[in-house]
Amino acid sequence: MPTSPALRFHDTLTRSKKVFEPIDAGNVRLYVCGPTVYDYAHIGNARPAIVFDVLFRLLRHVYGASHVTYVRNITDVDDKINARARRDFPDLDLNAAIARVTEKTAAQYFSDVAALGCLEPTAQPRATAHIDGMVAMIQKLIEGGHAYVASGREGREVLFSVTAMADYGRLSNRKLEDQQAGARIAVEAHKRHPGDFVLWKESHPDEPGWQATFRDSGDAVTIHGRPGWHIECSVMSAAHLGETFDIHGGGLDLIFPHHENEIAQSCCAHGTPVMANLWMHNGFLQVEGQKMSKSLGNFVTIAELLETERFGGRRWPGPVLRLAMLMTHYREPIDFSVKRLEEAENLLAKWPRGAAGDAAPDAAVVDALCDDLNSVAAIQHLHALALKAHENETARQSFLASAALLGLDRPAAEIDAALAQEVEAAIARRLELLAAKNWSEADSIRDALAERGIRLKDGKDPESGARTTSWDVKL
DSSP: OOOOOOOEEEETTTTEEEEOOOSOTTSEEEEEOOOBTTSOOBHHHHHHHHHHHHHHHHHHHHHOGGGEEEEEOBBOOOHHHHHHHHHHOTTSOHHHHHHHHHHHHHHHHHHHHHHTTOOOOSBOOBGGGGHHHHHHHHHHHHHTTSEEEEEETTEEEEEEOGGGSTTTTTTTTOOGGGOOOOSSSOOOTTOSSTTOEEEEEEOOTTSOOEEEEEEETTEEEEEEEEEOHHHHHHHHHHHHHOSSEEEEEEEGGGIIIIIHHHHHHHHHHHTOSOSEEEEEEEOOEEETTEEOOTTTTOOOBHHHHHHOSOSTTSOOOHHHHHHHHHTSOTTSOEEEOHHHHHHHHHHHHHSOOSOOTTOOOOHHHHHHHHBTOOHHHHHHHHHHHHHHTTTOHHHHHHHHHHHHHTTOOOOSHHHHHHHHHHHHHHHHHHHHHHHTTOHHHHHHHHHHHHHTTEEEEEEEOTTTOOEEEEEEEOO
């Protein structure tokens, strides 16, 4: 195992940057909340996939690839999935329709994140494979006085009692008396506290569910139902990583209620002071300066960016999307724009190609990532290496190894093809303008390409005498 450099990450729980010390350096454990598979993943979902893939790569580099366990779950039981299944497959039995939706959506997600250069996690558990574990944890919470059975308007439920946990709200820094309901249901009179949230809820006759028997105050209550959202991650993380593990990650939007409630369930069920020793959250994403929403018409999926011409009038290669994300520090808000994608594409076009072999990443790149995943500084060092890479093979190999650490070592063909298509179209338009003696607009195209490092060279066809233009990319 290589000598460990000092890793320091910002911890959401303590609101400070702290030195990372794994529970067991022989098995460093990371859990990240994955998608709810009712619809294709949008570009905001790409950010945690990329951010925590870089963390996974860094931990593998520091502790050894065989000494890191990365779990990213799949939520395949949820009311949104039920609604989508009814909408898309009204003629099918609901369970069959749900299976169609979840399998198709999960497969698309796997394809999307692979195109973004993400390594496959060690495990990708599905919620429906851990129902028995959820029932067992809920019963343990009831026995410990942390949960209770109640009857609401939608049927019987098992609810977590937030007042039974002394420091509930610590992660989100919310006082219990200020809490609103953190679950996906309205506040109702059957709750002991407005913040109490669902662990298990009864299914309607036409909804999917599992038989579960709970004992509350000596009485056995059987509820044909399904789990609440939060209990799923508590059970899956414990099953694959243990009751306490090293790092829990996800988007900023998950701090409350999801991660807050995970902590409450896990700590109360296991009797542990913490669920994870470190909590890391990536910042929000906007699209062209606006919050992404379907009502604004700027809601864009990863698949649309990769496969259609909806965003900026063209397709975008996975490596370009990845670099565009990493050009902003993971904890900062990001403005996802065509301009940022063009900047990323132009940078990638200038970088050397090839495989790193056995070379080690540059120390400055590693140090930047060890300092709270500072991908911005890492990319700056990486570009400086690219400028030196033409000088000797050692510098080139160092660049390639460093790019691989950031997941930017993908084959260049798709990047080159996309860039070439765009440049050739611009050149064709410029030739039309020159033929029409529209010198100013023709010059503006040349200048715009030059700003992106693309150099044009005009000439003549030796046979026809027609004007021709070739191009290359300058470092």
